[in-house]
Amino acid sequence: MKQITLRYLILPDGRVEERVEGVQGQACRALTERVEACLGSLQRQVATAEGFQAVSTGVIQAQPQHQPRLG
Amino acid sequence: MSHFSTIKTELRDRQALLAAIGDLGHTASEGERPVRGYRGQVVTADLAIAQDNGADIGFRWSEASGCYELVTDLDLWQQPQPLERFLARLTQRYALRTILAATAQEGFQVTEQSDRLDGAIELVVTRWSD
Numbered sequence: 001m002k003q004i005t006l007r008y009l010i011l012p013d014g015r016v017e018e019r020v021e022g023v024q025g026q027a028c029r030a031l032t033e034r035v036e037a038c039l040g041s042l043q044r045q046v047a048t049a050e051g052f053q054a055v056s057t058g059v060i061q062a063q064p065q066h067q068p069r070l071g
Numbered sequence: 072m073s074h075f076s077t078i079k080t081e082l083r084d085r086q087a088l089l090a091a092i093g094d095l096g097h098t099a100s101e102g103e104r105p106v107r108g109y110r111g112q113v114v115t116a117d118l119a120i121a122q123d124n125g126a127d128i129g130f131r132w133s134e135a136s137g138c139y140e141l142v143t144d145l146d147l148w149q150q151p152q153p154l155e156r157f158l159a160r161l162t163q164r165y166a167l168r169t170i171l172a173a174t175a176q177e178g179f180q181v182t183e184q185s186d187r188l189d190g191a192i193e194l195v196v197t198r199w200s201d
Contacts, residue, residue, distance in 0.1 A: 001199045006179060008170055012190035014080040014162025016170070020073045023200075032076065035173040039166060040081035040138075047074050 006032070015043075080166040081138040085118070087172060088130065088139055091164035092120060095157075104129070107144040114142050122149045167192055 002022055009017040016039060020032055036042055082088050092099045099118045106116040106129030116129025117139070126147035130139040141158060150157050171181070171194075179196035186192055 003197055004179075004200050005182075005195060005197045006174060008192075008194040008196075010163055010166045010170070010192040010194065012163060013159045014166050016078045016080055016166050018076045018078060020075075023073060029074070031177070032074075034177065035170060036076065036078055038084050038087070038169045038173050040079050040083065042076055043079050044077040045074055046076075 004031070006035075016040075080162050080169075081136070082130070082140075082162065082165055083138045084165075084169055085139075087165050087168040088118065090168040091161050092118075094164040094168070095161060099130070106131075106142050107147070108142040109144070111144055111146075116142055122147070124149055163192065167194065170194060170196075 004023050005021040007019040007021070011017070018032060018035070023031055089099055089101075097120045099120050101118055103115050103117060104119050104127070105113045106119055106127045108114045108129070114129070114131060116127070116131045118130040119127040120129075121127055124147055126144050126149070128150075129142040131142050132138075133140050141154075143154070145154060148154060152160070174196045177198070179198045181194065182197050183193065183195035
């Protein structure tokens with residue numbers, strides 16, 4: 001038995017960041033296609049063989065309007 | 072291998088939209104009804120939220136885009152927050168409702184759900200597989 005984890009970050013403007021963990025190959029896509037079909041249009045997808053952190057940082061930097069204001 | 076996706080949410084599912092409207096403290100009535108839209112033009116909406124001044128906030132299904140579109144007369148907007156903010160909050164709740172329903176159907180259970188200080192909602196669902 002293996003645990004599959006889906007992590008979602010639903011941003012204040014309604015955009016969704018989705019991260020899938022613990023699924024091999026094509027099963028990974030099939031699993032989330034139904035959720036994505038109900039939700040809307042896929043803007044960006046990255047395979048994350050090396051883990052989530054690097055990818056996540058990249059996306060957040062690309063959307064600076066959601067960074068908390070400083071000062 | 073796993074993957075990471077960014078999805079632009081569209082209001083496609085009627086039940087999730089009704090639930091999201093409820094989350095914002097409104098009740099939508101179902102069934103076709105005329106709603107005043109841009110420059111007072113009357114269009115037929117499929118769902119509507121009543122406002123005290125009679126200028127309903129309607130949602131009309133668009134075959135072309137495959138999603139619901141908000142229809143209202145902005146001159147008669149009575150909500151405490153501007154339209155853009157209202158639609159953003161509605162879309163966020165819609166996304167949450169859609170994900171909860173779709174993942175439950177796939178056998179996932181919610182293990183974490185929290186509201187972040189920046190206004191985002193974090194959700195983690197898990198399931199066991201062979």
